Amino acid sequence: MQNKTAFVTGASRGIGRACALTLAKAGARVALASRQLDKLEEVAAEIRAGDGEAFVVELDMREPESIRKAIARTAKEFGRIDILVNNAGVTKDGLAVRMKAEDWELVLATNLTGAFIAAQQVLMGMMRERWGRIINITSVVGQAGNAGQANYVASKAGLIGLTKSLAQEVASRNITVNAVAPGFIDTDMTQALTAELKERITAVIPLGRLGTADEVAGAVRFLASDEAAYITGHVLSVNGGMYM
Numbered sequence: 001m002q003n004k005t006a007f008v009t010g011a012s013r014g015i016g017r018a019c020a021l022t023l024a025k026a027g028a029r030v031a032l033a034s035r036q037l038d039k040l041e042e043v044a045a046e047i048r049a050g051d052g053e054a055f056v057v058e059l060d061m062r063e064p065e066s067i068r069k070a071i072a073r074t075a076k077e078f079g080r081i082d083i084l085v086n087n088a089g090v091t092k093d094g095l096a097v098r099m100k101a102e103d104w105e106l107v108l109a110t111n112l113t114g115a116f117i118a119a120q121q122v123l124m125g126m127m128r129e130r131w132g133r134i135i136n137i138t139s140v141v142g143q144a145g146n147a148g149q150a151n152y153v154a155s156k157a158g159l160i161g162l163t164k165s166l167a168q169e170v171a172s173r174n175i176t177v178n179a180v181a182p183g184f185i186d187t188d189m190t191q192a193l194t195a196e197l198k199e200r201i202t203a204v205i206p207l208g209r210l211g212t213a214d215e216v217a218g219a220v221r222f223l224a225s226d227e228a229a230y231i232t233g234h235v236l237s238v239n240g241g242m243y244m
């Protein structure tokens with residue numbers, strides 16, 4: 001991945017951080033974006049300590065203007081953006097009958113509309129370059145559904161539809177668009193689950209454990225690589241077999 005540049009949303013922790021470190025290790029110059037600059041600086045320091053190149057940029061996925069600015073600043077810094085990893089995401093769980101409109105909107109705005117705007121912003125440059133990779137981080141629940149997460153599941157299922165539509169629109173320009181669907185991964189997002197719930201979840205995972213952020217990042221690195229040049233519109237599950 002020498003001479004490639006990547007923009008990773010939600011790179012301050014968890015799966016996004018792992019994607020940024022993994023892409024940097026593979027030789028890409030990486031822009032780290034999220035709301036917490038101090039946390040991003042820590043990840044950037046790790047990348048630089050390994051002789052990688054990192055650029056830190058503030059981004060709020062709920063604000064279209066913030067996305068445009070962050071991507072424009074990165075394109076100016078790096079010259080272009082070759083790889084977009086739409087990873088930033090939030091949950092705001094609750095049963096649908098009682099779900100507040102603001103909780104629905106927050107999750108859709110962050111996870112789906114934000115990802116769409118980020119893709120729009122990088123696509124012009126990728127089309128010019130006749131090369132690009134967009135990788136959207138969806139979720140197993142976007143494939144299977146999940147009670148208590150109507151907003152999150154709708155956003156993640158929406159990302160799958162977005163992935164397939166964009167893939168068809170931009171394939172002729174040598175740009176691939178794929179999704180990675182993690183199962184239950186050990187990050188801050190799943191740390192919030194009770195021990196009892198984790199035990200119940202683990203019981204239905206054929207591989208018998210939660211996944212790691214690095215295991216998701218490995219799938220992202222593959223889809224961003226030249227080896228995956230003929231794969232587009234695909235949803236790659238990294239879920240220990242919990243949904244097939």
Ligand code: NAP
Pocket residue numbers: 009010011012013014015016033034035036039059060061062087088089090110137138139140181182183184185186187188189190
């Ligand atoms: P996490 O540890 O909670 O991290 C979420 C990341 O998203 C943080 O870096 C956060 O950055 C960023 N983020 C949240 N809201 C943002 C906003 N408004 N603007 C910019 N950045 C924002 O979550 P994770 O487990 O690593 O999850 C990463 C992605 O994988 C998410 O899309 C999630 O839905 C998906 N996923 C996770 C699992 C799992 O089991 N963990 C399973 C399936 C899918 P700041 O707080 O610094 O802004």
